[in-house]
Amino acid sequence: MALRFDGKVAIVTGAGGGLGKTYALELAKRGCKVVVNDLGGDRHGTSSSTSMADKVVQEIKAAGGQAVANYDSVEYGDKIVKTAIDNFGRIDIVINNAGILRDVSFVKMTELDWDLIFKVHVKGAYAVTKAAWPYMRDQKYGRIVVTSSNAGVHGNFGQVNYAAAKSALIGFANALAQEGAKYNILANTLVPTAGSRLTETVMPQNLVDALKPDYVTPLVTYMVHDSFEDSGKVFEAGAGWYGTLQYYKSKGKVISNATADDLAKNWSTITDMNGAEFIGTITEQSARLVSILEEHESSS
Numbered sequence: 001m002a003l004r005f006d007g008k009v010a011i012v013t014g015a016g017g018g019l020g021k022t023y024a025l026e027l028a029k030r031g032c033k034v035v036v037n038d039l040g041g042d043r044h045g046t047s048s049s050t051s052m053a054d055k056v057v058q059e060i061k062a063a064g065g066q067a068v069a070n071y072d073s074v075e076y077g078d079k080i081v082k083t084a085i086d087n088f089g090r091i092d093i094v095i096n097n098a099g100i101l102r103d104v105s106f107v108k109m110t111e112l113d114w115d116l117i118f119k120v121h122v123k124g125a126y127a128v129t130k131a132a133w134p135y136m137r138d139q140k141y142g143r144i145v146v147t148s149s150n151a152g153v154h155g156n157f158g159q160v161n162y163a164a165a166k167s168a169l170i171g172f173a174n175a176l177a178q179e180g181a182k183y184n185i186l187a188n189t190l191v192p193t194a195g196s197r198l199t200e201t202v203m204p205q206n207l208v209d210a211l212k213p214d215y216v217t218p219l220v221t222y223m224v225h226d227s228f229e230d231s232g233k234v235f236e237a238g239a240g241w242y243g244t245l246q247y248y249k250s251k252g253k254v255i256s257n258a259t260a261d262d263l264a265k266n267w268s269t270i271t272d273m274n275g276a277e278f279i280g281t282i283t284e285q286s287a288r289l290v291s292i293l294e295e296h297e298s299s300s
């Protein structure tokens with residue numbers, strides 16, 4: 001195995017089952033010390049147990065690896081990071097993977113459905129990353145992954161809460177990537193698709209069986225390795241396909257003193273994606289707008 005993790009310590013949240021379990025097993029196999037975090041609850045985020053994390057730790061240890069269980073909910077990220085520090089003395093890698101679903105049409109969505117989704121996905125990723133960040137800054141090394149979803153990118157019926165939270169995580173990682181750059185802390189977003197207890201309620205069983213979580217594992221493993229260089233990017237895996245996802249902006253049209261009527265008249269040009277440009281950073285976009293303002297000034 002060329003990509004080794006000897007001497008590195010990783011936290012994998014929600015690693016008691018599904019995708020997270022495969023990440024924990026694979027990292028441990030490659031020499032990483034792993035904090036196997038899992039609340040051990042049901043898929044709706046309303047119960048807890050210690051058995052899920054314990055089983056994964058036993059499996060890692062039986063294979064000769066090093067791991068420790070943590071049963072805290074991700075919203076208590078400081079406790080999860082403390083487990084890493086107390087047991088292994090450092091923290092290098094955070095894979096924010098824990099997740100729940102509270103699928104329901106918007107009209108029937110309760111405040112609890114909204115709050116629980118944000119608590120686990122967004123507050124959870126924040127809390128674990130926030131607690132690990134000072135260690136990563138001090139040691140000038142960190143690898144952070146957040147887990148988004150195609151629901152966050154495209155939206156999905158019955159998942160207004162989940163789609164909003166998963167979309168929030170992309171902005172979270174993109175901004176962290178910029179703050180982490182000078183400390184060699186890389187932050188990226190994963191968009192996985194795999195059969196698991198989360199997807200078995202929305203996919204037919206044959207698809208759940210075919211979309212093995214192990215198809216996603218190699219991407220995450222590479223994303224948190226020393227040799228990985230990208231940051232502030234979105235990578236996708238599922239069914240053995242691996243790719244990336246980027247924002248492109250249409251060339252659009254500059255219209256001085258435009259009215260709504262002008263926009264209506266020019267809508268097909270404004271929204272034409274032929275010749276669309278990739279804008280990598282907010283600085284590039286600001287520079288683009290400043291140069292348009294300068295053009296206005298010089299033509300007036």
Ligand code: NAD
Pocket residue numbers: 013014015016017018019020037038039040041042043045052072073074075096097098099100120124147148149150191192193194195196197198199
């Ligand atoms: P899963 O239910 O098998 O795994 C999620 C794990 O998170 C569970 O073991 C659960 O106990 C744990 N968990 C839940 N709440 C927690 C909390 N508060 N603290 C700690 N652990 C908690 O589901 P999965 O499909 O493996 O999902 C993993 C991640 O991938 C989730 O964030 C999910 O939203 C995301 N995702 C999955 C898919 C997919 O196709 N499976 C698609 C897009 C995104």
